[in-house]
Amino acid sequence: MKNLSFAKSGERLSVLCIGAHSDDIEIGVGGTILRLLAEGVKLDVHWCVLSAAGHRGEEALSSARAFLEPAESQSIELASFEDSFFPSQTREIKNWLLAIRDKVVPDVIFTHSRDDEHQDHREINRLTTNVFRNHFILEYEIPKWDGDLIQRNAYVPLTADIMERKVALLLRHFATQRSKDWFDGDTFRSLARLRGMECRAPARFAEAFTIRKVLLA
Template sequence: MLNVPLPQLDRPLRVLLLGAHCDDIEIGAGGTVAALAQQRPDTQFAAVILTSVPERAAESRACLAALANPADIEVTVHDLPDTRLPSHFDEVKDVLADLARQPWDLVLTHQRYDAHQDHRLLGELAPTAFRDHLVWHFEIPKWDGDLGTSRPNVYVPLTRAQIDAKWAVLDEHYVSQRGKDWWDAETFSALARLRGMECRAPYAEAFRVEKLTVDLSAGA
């Protein structure tokens, strides 16, 4: 398996985190965000969430800030209706078009194979909106049982301590999710262990990259 580092730049790395709902980004890529913030604390994170209510928005702002610490993160929360994003196609498209005008080095968002209609819409639109960006599509474990369709091809190895810390931050800030049958440490650690096995690491978060180019002259 080839280990490819993120580019070393003479400026901060600019990372966009794009989620359909509050907690999507943290569940799909929270460990990656935290690890990147620790390794490159000058990273400039921006999180954009399409659907929310005030209570959930507050939870997400606090959770994302904790995961991104010590790096800075700007969180924007829209109030489109949950489970109804496909019927608000034009508004979603406009949000993505505005974001795509900015020079992101990395975009993390949903994937097109997700069974949830809100997630799936962002996964389908992201490659067409962010044509000149590197896009990593994260996965969300859930009742629909769609993980077998994701076929990840990019892995971020993580330690047990990092996975435990991710869960601790999520559970601390997402009080609204406590009591749900899927909300426990085992859900997230089990998936991370499986993805770690796939990349010969203790644990990992996995993503899918649909398209990229290779610069053969780099370093020449």
Template sequence: MLPLIAAPTESGRPRRVLAVSAHCDDIEIGAGGTLHTWAQAAPDTEFTCVILTSTPERAAESRACLTALVAPAQVEIVVHDLRDTRLPVDYDRVKDALAELSREPWDVVLTHQRYDAHQDHRLLGEFAPTAFRDHLVLAFEIPKWDGDLGTSRPNVYQPLTADAVEAKWRIMNEHYVSQHEKDWWDAETFSALARLRGMECRHRYAEAFRCEKAVLGAPLF
């Protein structure tokens, strides 16, 4: 496996990680263990999280949760005011937001999968490969009622320790009080998926992603 995040860059500068989501809690659910693991391995990593829809209450929860997940690293959190469940009709504003982000030299971009059943997630997943043509894009998965986890087979895995799985749930549950009444919001949901993805990559736990295209680097010969 390639140490994409923990290893130093060629220039010696810190890694820059961008995570873009439709809603508050998407980044944490899809990649919270990964962000936590990367931050622990390389505390100088520069994290930026962009959330396109929110309410003031959910935005506050997300800011607190993401900050805790990547500690001791620092994170910049940007929250837009687009409408939940209506991103497809806000097409131009979504496209403009991603175009602006794509001008930055990110080492990796985390966002939704194009095969996600939720229309907001799916739109970001469809935009990402063309918006971030010069970046490594890893698309995370969100377990949900729709049962869409099998629509896009993951091909990139981030192994997680048991401590990382526990920290992901503990931090999310502490800060997302608004989600406590949801019938799917419990430790088993997230640990079960992490165990399944870990089995797929010969580790105890993992988070899984889909990468549609990657460039290995400069020619060797």
């Protein structure tokens, strides 16, 4: 297994995080963001949530600020597209993403998985890869009752401390989700432990991603 890195301590990295719903980015890539910041990477983060209205919007904003507190710069954009009906809002969502593309030139983009069973997640993946055609894109995963976990081909190991901070921030900031039977520390730790086993992570935890296309130069 070849080891690669986003950036080293002191280096600058521009990151675009795209999530359909208020907790998606934190669940899928929150540990990776926390790790990069802990390692001293100077992150410029553009954090975009497409369905974040009312209390969910308040949760999304407070959570993003907590995850990104040490970042070099942060820009948080929340939209109010209708949850569960993204495929019928394709034109509007694509225009929103095009406006994001005009404002940021990211080194890496984190977005939903193409193989996700949630229709909103799949639509965001489809539009992200359509709008950002010349970018490095990593697809993250969201555990759910649909049972749509697949084989991944990229991993970011997490320390136990980073894993616990990710879980603590998720449970602290998303009170509206705590009543769901899958939204708990056991779920998040278990998936990270499984992915950590797959990549033999030194501290046993990892987040996993899919890379569709890479240019080797």
